[in-house]
Amino acid sequence: xxxxxxIPVESISELTINRLSVYLRCLQQLEQEGTTTVSSQxxxxxxxxxxxxxxxxxxxxxxxxxxxxxxxxxxxxxxxVNILGLHEERRVLVVGAGNLGTALSHFSGFNTGxxxxxxxxxxxxxxxxKRVPGGLVVESVSDLPRIVKDRKVHIGVITVxxxxxxxxxxxxxxxxxxAVLNFAPAQLKGHPEAKLKNVDLKINLELLSFFxxxxxxxxxxG
Amino acid sequence: xxxxxxIPVESISELTINRLSVYLRCLQQLEQEGTTTVSSQxxxxxxxxxxxxxxxxxxxxxxxxxxxxxxxxxxxxxxxVNILGLHEERRVLVVGAGNLGTALSHFSGFNTGxxxxxxxxxxxxxxxxKRVPGGLVVESVSDLPRIVKDRKVHIGVITVxxxxxxxxxxxxxxxxxxAVLNFAPAQLKGHPEAKLKNVDLKINLELLSFFxxxxxxxxxxG
Numbered sequence: 001x002x003x004x005x006x007i008p009v010e011s012i013s014e015l016t017i018n019r020l021s022v023y024l025r026c027l028q029q030l031e032q033e034g035t036t037t038v039s040s041q042x043x044x045x046x047x048x049x050x051x052x053x054x055x056x057x058x059x060x061x062x063x064x065x066x067x068x069x070x071x072x073x074x075x076x077x078x079x080x081v082n083i084l085g086l087h088e089e090r091r092v093l094v095v096g097a098g099n100l101g102t103a104l105s106h107f108s109g110f111n112t113g114x115x116x117x118x119x120x121x122x123x124x125x126x127x128x129x130k131r132v133p134g135g136l137v138v139e140s141v142s143d144l145p146r147i148v149k150d151r152k153v154h155i156g157v158i159t160v161x162x163x164x165x166x167x168x169x170x171x172x173x174x175x176x177x178x179a180v181l182n183f184a185p186a187q188l189k190g191h192p193e194a195k196l197k198n199v200d201l202k203i204n205l206e207l208l209s210f211f212x213x214x215x216x217x218x219x220x221x222g
Numbered sequence: 223x224x225x226x227x228x229i230p231v232e233s234i235s236e237l238t239i240n241r242l243s244v245y246l247r248c249l250q251q252l253e254q255e256g257t258t259t260v261s262s263q264x265x266x267x268x269x270x271x272x273x274x275x276x277x278x279x280x281x282x283x284x285x286x287x288x289x290x291x292x293x294x295x296x297x298x299x300x301x302x303v304n305i306l307g308l309h310e311e312r313r314v315l316v317v318g319a320g321n322l323g324t325a326l327s328h329f330s331g332f333n334t335g336x337x338x339x340x341x342x343x344x345x346x347x348x349x350x351x352k353r354v355p356g357g358l359v360v361e362s363v364s365d366l367p368r369i370v371k372d373r374k375v376h377i378g379v380i381t382v383x384x385x386x387x388x389x390x391x392x393x394x395x396x397x398x399x400x401a402v403l404n405f406a407p408a409q410l411k412g413h414p415e416a417k418l419k420n421v422d423l424k425i426n427l428e429l430l431s432f433f434x435x436x437x438x439x440x441x442x443x444g
Contacts, residue, residue, distance in 0.1 A: 015237070017432045021425045029409070076389070084428050092427070100329060103321030104351040106383065108407055110423050119345065122380030133321070155430050162330065179430035185330055187251075195433040197426055201329070203243045204419055205314070205337050206306050208377050208401035210239045213307030 014056050014197075020080055022047075023054065025160040039070035086114040091151055091179070096159035097122035097130075097138045097167045100183060104157060107132025118151045123164075141168070148175040155179045162186035169196070233265045236419075242302055244269075245276065249299040261292035261346050308336040313373055315399070317390045318381035319344035319352075322405060326379060328356025340373045345386075363390070370397040377401045384408035391418070 026047045030038055044051035058064050058076075062082050065071045081087050092111075093099045097120050104110050104117070109135070111117045120132060120142045128140045139147060147153065156172035158165050158180065165184035172180055173191040182188060182198045190196050252260055253302055266273035280286050280298075283305050287293045303309050305374075316323045319342050326332050327339045333356070342354060343363045350362045361369060369375065378394035380387050380402065387406035395413040404410060404420045412418050429435045 014429060017429050018425055020432070021422070021428045025422075038258075083432070083435075085431040086428065089433070090427065099321045099325030103325055104423070107322060107423070110427070113424065115424070115427050154434055155427060179434050181426050181430060196432055197429055199423070199426055200243070200247075201326070201332050201421070202335065202337070203240055204403050204421055205312065205332070205377060206243045206308065207224050207236060207239050208245075208403060208417060208419055209307040209312050209336065210242075210305070210377055212312070212401050213305075 012060055016060065017084075019053070020084060022049070023057070024077065024080040024084065024086075027073055027080065030073050030076060035073050036222050037070045038073055040065065044071065081114075088114065090115050090118060090154045091118045092155045092157060093118060093144075093148065093151070093153040093172075094120040094157045094159060095122075095141060095144070095172070096161075097124075097127045098159060101157070101159035102132045104159065105136055107134055113212060115155075118153065119147050121147070123160075141171075144171050145175040148172070148177055153177055155181060158182040158184050160184060226281060234282055238282065239306075241275070241279050242306060244271070245279070245327050246299065246302040246306065249295055249302065252295050253299060257295050259292045260295055262287065265293065294436045310336065312376045313340045314336050314338065314379060315340060315366075315370065315373075315375040315394075316342045316381060317344075317363060317366070317394070318378045318383075319346075319349045319354060323379070323381035324354045326381065327354055327358055337377075340375065341369050343369070345382075363393075366393050367397040370394070370399055375399055377403060380404045382406060 023043070026043060026049075040051040040054040043049060043054055061079070064079060092115055094105050094117055101120055101122075105120045115180055117134075117136065119139055121139050121140045121144060122128060122137050125140075127138045129137060131137050154177070156177040156179070158168050158172075160168050162184045163186075165182060165186040166188055169180055169182065169188050170191075175195045177194060179195045180197070182196060183201070185200075188196060188198070245254060245265070248265060248271075262273040262276040265271060265276060283301070286298055286301060314337055316327050316339055323344075324340055327342045333339045339356075339358065342358050342360055343366060344350060344360050345363045347362075349360045351359060353359050373382075376399070378399040378401070380390050380394075382390050384406045385406040385408075387404060388410055391402055391404065391410050392413075395416045399416060401417045402419070404418060405423070407422075410420070
């Protein structure tokens with residue numbers, strides 16, 4: 001699927017794409033509740049979003065709603081699934097079988113929907129061969145190139161210590177992985193042929209700290 | 223510290239606050255490298271940021287730079303530390319001693335800087351009393367109100383299964399916790415007296431899936 005007639009994908013920001021995920025969650029919820037049509041204003045009111053932003057974000061990818069009627073909930077959900085590439089299975093490899101990697105490999109907020117963790121690797125010989133919750137057996141990081149190729153891995157997830165993260169990232173990209181999610185608190189030198197997304201968990205604590213400092217009694221937001 | 227003369231804190235978005243954290247990381251790196259002054263343009267060029275956005279974000283909180291000279295790196299870092307409330311220790315309680323909670327309790331990207339995990343709780347009697355990596359001993363979730371009070375907990379982190387998340391959230395807020403970070407994939411009913419931040423880890427996989435679908439050969443971004 002290509003949306004090039006609307007706008008080049010390079011000019012769509014990560015924030016826009018993240019909002020598409022949020023809209024998808026909202027539409028899934030509406031569908032479960034039996035709602036069949038929804039306007040951008042109703043969607044915004046219900047989930048505390050911005051209706052002009054919703055219309056602008058969706059306009060990148062085509063014309064979905066009918067003026068005065070709104071969006072067909074199921075159709076728009078399907079469009080978002082396609083736009084986000086969630087209609088095909090994405091095979092995910094986790095490198096680092098510590099607590100974080102083990103958690104992600106069987107976490108219902110991660111290893112579901114279109115995503116499937118197909119392997120978890122570690123360099124520690126004491127961990128290799130052990131079964132983790134969820135059923136995967138830890139494999140050796142020395143088998144990374146073979147596993148990436150054999151299991152057609154789309155996405156690599158780095159949960160090793162910061163000191164090993166660059167080497168794992170390089171190995172993933174050299175092995176042919178085109179998208180990498182990095183949880184290690186390390187500044188990685190990127191490769192142009194692979195998309196790198198760094199996850200900074202502490203930024204969430206800093207956000208809360210800001211609100212504790214300035215607005216302890218502010219309203220909760222979702 | 224109050225910045226009310228510039229703008230009410232309620233009107234500052236989460237995205238702005240998250241960018242302050244990013245600026246802080248950049249300034250810390252510049253400081254380590256021995257850089258003493260930096261302009262918004264140099265900061266933007268070096269770390270792939272937007273210079274106009276930097277100036278706008280900082281303007282919420284005062285006038286920091288000197289026209290034609292730029293920012294004093296150390297002073298601006300200290301300002302950001304104060305704005306984010308990181309000059310005082312933030313005591314954090316983790317509820318759920320599964321792999322994710324255990325990982326967070328000793329993860330160098332989480333349990334550092336101004337943040338200190340002071341307790342990890344679980345409802346499973348087999349886990350209570352066990353020591354987790356990092357040194358904490360798992361305590362019973364039934365002691366939550368006492369622990370929050372005795373250890374003056376600022377932030378609660380929810381890493382329990384989705385089905386238990388609402389009860390844990392309610393217990394945290396009723397116990398007096400004013401900021402909660404929720405990792406459970408559950409829609410929580412918010413309390414007006416506490417700031418709630420939901421962390422959606424899968425949104426990062428969906429972002430990568432989007433790029434795999436539309437732009438497999440796009441340049442890596444940091």
